[in-house]
Amino acid sequence: MQTFRTHGLLPSEALKKTVVVLGLGSVGASFVADIPYEFGMLVLVDPGKLKVENVERHPLGKSHLGWNKADAAKDFLVKEKGVPAGRIKAFSQTDKEVLPLFTNADLVVCAIDDKPSCRRVNDWCFEHSTPKHNIPAIYGGVYPLGLGGEVIAIPTPREVCYRCAERQRATKVLPPAHAGNYGLNPELLGSADSPKAIPALKASITAIVSEMVPLAWRMLFPGDDPVTPQIRFRALEGWIEVARIPRGSTELEIEVREIGIHKKLLLAENNAKITPVDPEGYHGYLIRRQPWPKLVVQWSRCPSPHGGQNVQFSDL
Numbered sequence: 001m002q003t004f005r006t007h008g009l010l011p012s013e014a015l016k017k018t019v020v021v022l023g024l025g026s027v028g029a030s031f032v033a034d035i036p037y038e039f040g041m042l043v044l045v046d047p048g049k050l051k052v053e054n055v056e057r058h059p060l061g062k063s064h065l066g067w068n069k070a071d072a073a074k075d076f077l078v079k080e081k082g083v084p085a086g087r088i089k090a091f092s093q094t095d096k097e098v099l100p101l102f103t104n105a106d107l108v109v110c111a112i113d114d115k116p117s118c119r120r121v122n123d124w125c126f127e128h129s130t131p132k133h134n135i136p137a138i139y140g141g142v143y144p145l146g147l148g149g150e151v152i153a154i155p156t157p158r159e160v161c162y163r164c165a166e167r168q169r170a171t172k173v174l175p176p177a178h179a180g181n182y183g184l185n186p187e188l189l190g191s192a193d194s195p196k197a198i199p200a201l202k203a204s205i206t207a208i209v210s211e212m213v214p215l216a217w218r219m220l221f222p223g224d225d226p227v228t229p230q231i232r233f234r235a236l237e238g239w240i241e242v243a244r245i246p247r248g249s250t251e252l253e254i255e256v257r258e259i260g261i262h263k264k265l266l267l268a269e270n271n272a273k274i275t276p277v278d279p280e281g282y283h284g285y286l287i288r289r290q291p292w293p294k295l296v297v298q299w300s301r302c303p304s305p306h307g308g309q310n311v312q313f314s315d316l
């Protein structure tokens, strides 16, 4: 079968590109289902199996229950989408085991629901990027309960990396309610025997993947509109705290001003707010649903001191 859908859309260099996708849960699998193909090599990596509680929000259905998620995603792309089997490699191993085989990667997509893994992937991209071969990465995940999610795009890890993004966002990356492995098996909330359906979770995944795909595309085929390092936040339900801002900082001033401007423009609803300072000297930065993502761009590179002067939250 040929992939007629993308004829004339994919640049011819696509067949020279190697794309590595780590994590084939609902976000990773939706990503590979949505991005145009085919590439020279699509590498799918996930040690886990598809379970009944994953199915509702996962592009793969009941017929793949019990399959390794990477194998299942490959099977889906080959059978349902017509991608040549020879252009996909599936691994039921971890990122640690598989990444070393693909130092030629042109893009790493990290859809693993845990921050230490994301940092490890970041460090690998940093170490293996050279002046001749840069390895951009994109990180995507949803928050527990499907309240929203975020995408972090790192076009040149040796200039600005995932850890820079975390630091810029604040030392306390997420508030206690969201701390730890954000997005970790959100389907599993409730008991293992009776997984609970979470309203809006599928919507969060769709929203996050729809941010990831075009960014990934632009990082693979940089034209005259290169991707800047950025974090995109989407809120689906209620107010979500997405960052902490130090008391008395330049960022705080900028954000307070920005929120004031929104109010003056008589926008029907304000979509960001700042909470009172906490005992540790941080204000919370909260966002809520709007039709476009909240964006943070341009932060300082690590390990230089992070003054925070370069950052601004804005609407896309």
Ligand SMILES: [Zn+2]
Pocket (backbone or CB within 6 Å): 159, 160, 161, 162, 163, 164, 165, 301, 302, 303
């Ligand atoms: Zn960094």
